Amino acid sequence: MNEKVLIICESIYHGNTHKLAVAMARKLNCRLITCEQAISENIQQYKIIGLGSGIYFTSHHPKLFNIVSRMENMQKAFLFSTHGRPFLGKYHESLKLALSKQGVTIIGEFSCRGYDCTGPYIIVGGGNKGKPNEKDQKKVAKFVARLLPEYSKNTDVVQNGNNIEIHYDECIGCGKCKTICPMKVFDIKNKKPIVINENDCIHCSLCKEQCPSQAIVIQHSWKEAIAIAKRHSKKNSL
Numbered sequence: 001m002n003e004k005v006l007i008i009c010e011s012i013y014h015g016n017t018h019k020l021a022v023a024m025a026r027k028l029n030c031r032l033i034t035c036e037q038a039i040s041e042n043i044q045q046y047k048i049i050g051l052g053s054g055i056y057f058t059s060h061h062p063k064l065f066n067i068v069s070r071m072e073n074m075q076k077a078f079l080f081s082t083h084g085r086p087f088l089g090k091y092h093e094s095l096k097l098a099l100s101k102q103g104v105t106i107i108g109e110f111s112c113r114g115y116d117c118t119g120p121y122i123i124v125g126g127g128n129k130g131k132p133n134e135k136d137q138k139k140v141a142k143f144v145a146r147l148l149p150e151y152s153k154n155t156d157v158v159q160n161g162n163n164i165e166i167h168y169d170e171c172i173g174c175g176k177c178k179t180i181c182p183m184k185v186f187d188i189k190n191k192k193p194i195v196i197n198e199n200d201c202i203h204c205s206l207c208k209e210q211c212p213s214q215a216i217v218i219q220h221s222w223k224e225a226i227a228i229a230k231r232h233s234k235k236n237s238l
């Protein structure tokens with residue numbers, strides 16, 4: 001476990017920002033806690049702290065400002081957020097200002113859209129559906145890998161289909177993916193799953209959802225959805 005880096009995330013609305021935080025904590029092999037948990041922690045012992053939340057009324061969550069007030073000027077921070085509106089604008093500015101007043105060095109920032117049902121989105125039943133998605137989670141993992149290469153785990157994909165990835169460094173070899181997959185896409189070799197017929201995959205995500213160590217990533221796209229529909233129409237025709 002990385003003892004130098006800590007991630008603190010307040011994700012109160014739909015857990016959108018939490019998804020980014022999990023991807024980063026996984027990449028950095030570091031702890032991820034909420035502001036509530038951070039109250040009883042000696043956060044000064046960490047060299048670098050990642051601070052993130054959804055954007056609420058044009059700013060990060062107020063609890064993060066309390067955290068910043070306890071940081072010291074030798075510490076470094078990176079910021080992250082998810083926001084509902086099309087543009088990020090100056091949403092990070094107030095937290096950045098608080099950090100610089102505290103003498104904390106800001107080393108980077110990341111933001112992407114998150115599912116939002118507020119304001120004008122009510123009319124259309126919510127905006128940015130499914131966001132942050134797997135692509136965003138990959139992006140944020142890359143962001144921290146570039147920012148802190150010395151602390152980043154090598155999460156190279158060992159088994160990589162076109163759209164199915166198995167992260168062997170996370171996989172515990174339980175075989176659940178093989179058992180659960182309705183299309184028999186996986187086999188187990190040397191106690192690890194391998195993709196044997198990706199063409200049959202219907203992107204149901206059962207394998208991903210049942211994997212106890214979040215080792216599977218399925219890349220969804222319109223192109224693939226259409227390809228699946230075509231394959232099935234052929235299979236079902238006489």
Ligand SMILES: Cc1cc2nc3c(=O)[nH]c(=O)nc-3n(C[C@H](O)[C@H](O)[C@H](O)COP(=O)(O)O)c2cc1C
Pocket residue numbers: 010011012013014015016017018053054055056057058059082083084085086113114115116117118
């Ligand atoms: C009370 C409230 C206020 C919000 N204000 C903004 C805003 O000012 N700008 C914006 O882009 N999104 C705004 N949003 C949308 C959230 O930033 C977005 O849904 C975000 O992904 C929520 O993250 P979370 O699920 O981690 O809490 C607001 C959402 C809520 C609930």
Ligand code: SF4
Pocket residue numbers: 164180181182183184185186200201202203204205206207208218
């Ligand atoms: S997404 Fe569904 S069909 Fe595809 S490999 Fe996973 S369980 Fe099998």
Ligand code: SF4
Pocket residue numbers: 166170171172173174175176177178192193207210211212213214215216
């Ligand atoms: S379910 Fe996950 S952990 Fe278990 S074998 Fe499959 S990929 Fe590995």
